[in-house]
Amino acid sequence: MISVGVIGCGHWGPNHIRVFSQLANSTCLMCADIDDVRLKSIKAQFPSVDAVKDYRAILANPAIDAVCIAAPTKYHFQFTREALAAGKHVLCEKPLAMTHEECVTLKAAAEKSGRMLMVGHVFLFNSGIRWMREYIASGEMGRIYYAHSERTNLGPFRYDVNALWDLAPHDIAIFDYLLGESAVSASARGLKCLGNSLEDLSFATLDYPDGKLVNVHVSWADPRKVRQITLVGEKKMIVWDDLDALGAIRVYDKSVERTSKYYESYGEFQLLSREGSITIPKINLAEPLKAQGQYFIDCIEKGIQPELADAQKGDQVVRTLAAVQRSMDQNGTLVKV
Ligand SMILES: NC(=O)c1ccc[n+]([C@@H]2O[C@H](COP(=O)([O-])OP(=O)(O)OC[C@H]3O[C@@H](n4cnc5c(N)ncnc54)[C@H](O)[C@@H]3O)[C@@H](O)[C@H]2O)c1
Structure with missing residues (x-):
């Protein structure tokens, strides 16, 4: 069972929470959002998910294997880098980052940490x-x-x-x-x-x-x-x-x-x-979102890179x-x- 934490619970994040809660081999343990209204709504929809304000609580939790980033695009680079440094596998929403250089940094960080880095190219x-x-x-x-x-x-x-x-x-x-x-x-x-x-x-x-x-x-x-x-x-x-x-x-x-x-x-x-x-x-x-979540979790379990939407592919899109x-x-x- 892969435990996932979702960062960003606006329009899209709750869909990831639902998917990782439903898949047979994953569970959504935590989610984070700076907005109290969003946290309240998530608590009502997913009572078993620990909804916190500071995303760093997810990164610091050793029970979390993987992080899904559904925060605004301007945070993708920072949050992905911090999550990889914390030893988490990462599924980051599209686009992976805002520059080619940022993508290269993330790709190297994933290689160094030995963790999966996948981009949410859901189509x-x-x-x-x-x-x-x-x-x-x-x-x-x-x-x-x-x-x-x-x-x-x-x-x-x-x-x-x-x-x-x-x-x-x-x-x-x-x-x-x-x-x-x-x-x-x-x-x-x-x-x-x-x-x-x-x-x-x-x-x-x-x-x-x-x-x-x-x-x-x-x-x-x-x-x-x-x-x-x-x-x-x-x-x-x-x-x-x-x-x-x-x-x-x-x-x-x-x-x-x-x-x-x-x-x-x-x-x-x-x-x-x-x-x-x-x-x-x-x-x-x-x-498609469920198939994407399943692919991410399967890659983690099998220890194979998510070639379909890995950092290299995400970088090419950003370029x-x-x-x-x-x-x-x-x-x-x-x-x-
Ligand atoms: N794959 C798709 O089809 C698809 C569809 C929609 C959105 N997205 C992507 O998902 C991401 C989020 O989009 P959205 O529509 O949900 O946006 P949104 O603005 O509705 O939600 C973003 C949420 O992130 C929260 N947030 C902001 N700063 C934060 C922080 N520091 N820590 C924790 N939470 C923080 C906001 O409070 C907000 O609730 C974007 O990157 C977008 O490109 C992808």
């Missing part, structure tokens, strides 16, 4: 995303030409990081996972339209190896809640809509074929669209975010990751 545990990765790997789609994602809603707003750092870690982690590689350069524009000092939206275009183009649109100032990804391949196309109750994935048996016939000028050829059926694959629904931010700061200049 890597979404069954639809996993299905798409297998489908791409099977070669059914052929070469991937380009992809785009939309992650929008009206709120929730944050005051410690902008919409890019809040929302895009999900999409960047997803594309790195689906494509099996990470972006090499980025150009992006953002806008501070709600009167804060932070960007409320970002349009980021990422270059992946071999000319693959990926566009990521995130916003917390949009009328509709949208969670969509479109993948355009040589042989097939896929649309993933996480909010579609009929099934998250549509596989379009559509493609564009080129005739071998040459026209008047050299190199011209005819493009023909091929329209096939649209299928909705049956995918087992499992709660891409930093490049997108630099490009936004320079009004869209192409920036190397």
Whole structure:
């Protein structure tokens, strides 16, 4: 039985408390939050969990094996470093930190302490995303030409990081996972339209190896809640809509074929669209956060690194975010990751 302590009990932390309380091989012993109202609410929901104000009480407790950090992003680096130094395994919410250098420090700290360090890239545990990765790997789609994602809603707003750092870690982690590689350069524009000092939206275009183009649109100032990804391949196309109750994935048996016939000028050829059926694959629904928690606990028990979302992967996402931010700061200049 792995004993977990959760730091940060706002909107998201209670979900981790629930998951680690429910899993067969873990228990949630403690949680911490500086806000008394949140602590009261947690005590009412989870009476057996010791809810404390100072997170250091969790780090000092020898009965705690692992710490889950669901505090605001600006604390991720500090809390993760302190938890590793206290000999705890760590599951830190996304993004792992705010700079590449911080991620490198955390990775080294985890190696030195011999503890697991995992990032909460929860969409890597979404069954639809996993299905798409297998489908791409099977070669059914052929070469991937380009992809785009939309992650929008009206709120929730944050005051410690902008919409890019809040929302895009999900999409960047997803594309790195689906494509099996990470972006090499980025150009992006953002806008501070709600009167804060932070960007409320970002349009980021990422270059992946071999000319693959990926566009990521995130916003917390949009009328509709949208969670969509479109993948355009040589042989097939896929649309993933996480909010579609009929099934998250549509596989379009559509493609564009080129005739071998040459026209008047050299190199011209005819493009023909091929329209096939649209299928909705049956995918087992499992709660991604629970699958993520299970993976973390299993890695601790087996003594294996959480390769799916380890510090290296978390660092790559942070490097891409930093490049997108630099490009936004320079009004869209192409920036190397
Ligand atoms: N994976 C996901 O899908 C997902 C979804 C939501 C949030 N998150 C991540 O989870 C983290 C928390 O997000 P949230 O929406 O719950 O934010 P939130 O602001 O609702 O909650 C953060 C909580 O941390 C507490 N806190 C602040 N300083 C603290 C300290 N020093 N010690 C202990 N507690 C402290 C706050 O009082 C608050 O209750 C963020 O990093 C966010 O990116 C991830």
